[in-house]
Amino acid sequence: MKTRQTIISAAAEVFDEFGYNGASMRQIMQRAGVTLGAVYFHFPNKEELARTVMNSQPGTVVPRLTSQGLQRVVDMTLVWSCQLQRDPILRAGVRLGVEQVGFGLRETASYEAWEHLIEDCFVGAQEFGELREHVVPRSLAEFVVGACTGVQLYSDLVCQRADLPARIVEMWKVLLPGIADDSTVQRIDASVQRATDLVA
Amino acid sequence: MKTRQTIISAAAEVFDEFGYNGASMRQIMQRAGVTLGAVYFHFPNKEELARTVMNSQPGTVVPRLTSQGLQRVVDMTLVWSCQLQRDPILRAGVRLGVEQVGFGLRETASYEAWEHLIEDCFVGAQEFGELREHVVPRSLAEFVVGACTGVQLYSDLVCQRADLPARIVEMWKVLLPGIADDSTVQRIDASVQRATDLVA
Known part of the structure; x- marks a missing residue:
């Protein structure tokens, strides 16, 4: 190295x-x-x-992804939720990203990097016809980044992220029916099992 | 006082x-x-x-609410998003809630208080027939608390929460179609204007 x-x-x-x-x-x-x-x-x-360190986060997740479109966004968050339990780059990146205001930094590049990666997947999903008409990839990507940030924080407080993959699965159960058509929702695998398989 | x-x-x-x-x-x-x-x-x-201070947060929001069911959850988050720009109890509560791990506290009571308030509204919404069948009030409430926590954090980093009400409106645009039937979605007012009116 x-x-x-x-x-x-x-x-x-x-x-x-x-x-x-x-x-x-x-x-x-x-x-x-x-x-x-x-x-x-x-x-x-x-x-x-x-x-x-904050900007190195996506590099520890993206190489593990092989899917496209909506499944790729789901996989990205699933891999992230598992790796956040053990990968120091990701753990430190998230901790620094959350605590930085306390030490005078306002570094948004790492959030924006995730947002662009996720937006690209949603744009792909849109081209594949997976998304409902009202969905705006950029707004949705912005929301997913914020939501994941808060969900991991809450999970960290409650159980030091032991239930984070399960909470991310719950997030997709809530989100998918509103953003994708029924057949796509059926097809997307957003399970803890898939998360485990992806990081194996 | x-x-x-x-x-x-x-x-x-x-x-x-x-x-x-x-x-x-x-x-x-x-x-x-x-x-x-x-x-x-x-x-x-x-x-x-x-x-x-952390546990005093709901007391600065709840008294301003008059609606019921799904509109009440929406109103709760709208009022919160505006008051977080100026109410010290709310600002300090959120800052302490986020930073606490750094100083050795793991106080989840304030998160759980929000979660229960929100769950109650979703249970009400369910009784009014506003929610889709697959929705589990408790899981949805847990997700909304996590999502709001992260959305405000991201907004704080980017613009010191100037756009937080707009981001909460975007959150509901993403969430509502998946959790409520079409006629309810049409009826719910989740706008920045309503947020402004509620805190006036």
Whole structure:
């Protein structure tokens, strides 16, 4: 693994465990097993490292997806819900994304990256004729990003995300009948079993 | 206003501005214009005060509602979305609710209070025949609480909640067709105008 990637992974672990304020460049250096000089060569400060971790999230989910259209959006959220229980990049990215206002950052790029990925899937779904006529891909993508953010937060509070995949399945049970026609709803697999299979 | 209520209001302002870690009992005392002894007489520590502020949220929204069933849930979220732009109790409650994991609290009571209020409305809506058959009031209420939490967070990041009422209107545009029959969807008013009227 390249040094830069090693540092990002180590930073993710440290941010996940200690949050932004609790993490130091020195701790990250130790976790990565590199010199402090190497850390600063790649990242001028902790803020830049936090930003990079936040923006690395989609890279840990998207390569696992093979489906298209509406099933792809569903799969994206299912994989995310499982990986959020164990992948430090995703866990740190979400923690930093939620807590950042408290330390003076307002980094929206990571939210917008998810939003664009999801919007693209909905546009595909629209082209495949899977969506109801009233659906606006962009508005729906914006809502799904907000909804997933809050659902994981609530699940984190209640049970440290143990039930997150089940809550995402419930989300799709609520959403699908309003956005897709009946035959598509029947066809889409939004189950915990599929989530488990996708990350196996 | 009773001393206890004065302290809660002052604490809400201080928590809203400085967060949990940034707020001190001394600051809250000064803001409330009472003695430190009075603060400690009512609240043994900052944690208890934070918990009380979090649990005071519904009291700032519910008294403004007059509708029933599905319109009542919609109104609850509309009023909340407007008041979150200015009511310190609500702003502090949401900030503490989101940031609490960072300072070692896992207080779910305030989320559950919203969930029960919303579930009651959905049960009412079900009795009025407003909901589609597949809808489970409790699951839907749980999802709405999570979704609203995330939607406000995203809106806060992007524009400090200036567009929150509009995002809540979008949420209902997405949700309503899947949970209510067509005639109910036509009848429900989920507009920014209604939000503005309700808090006027």
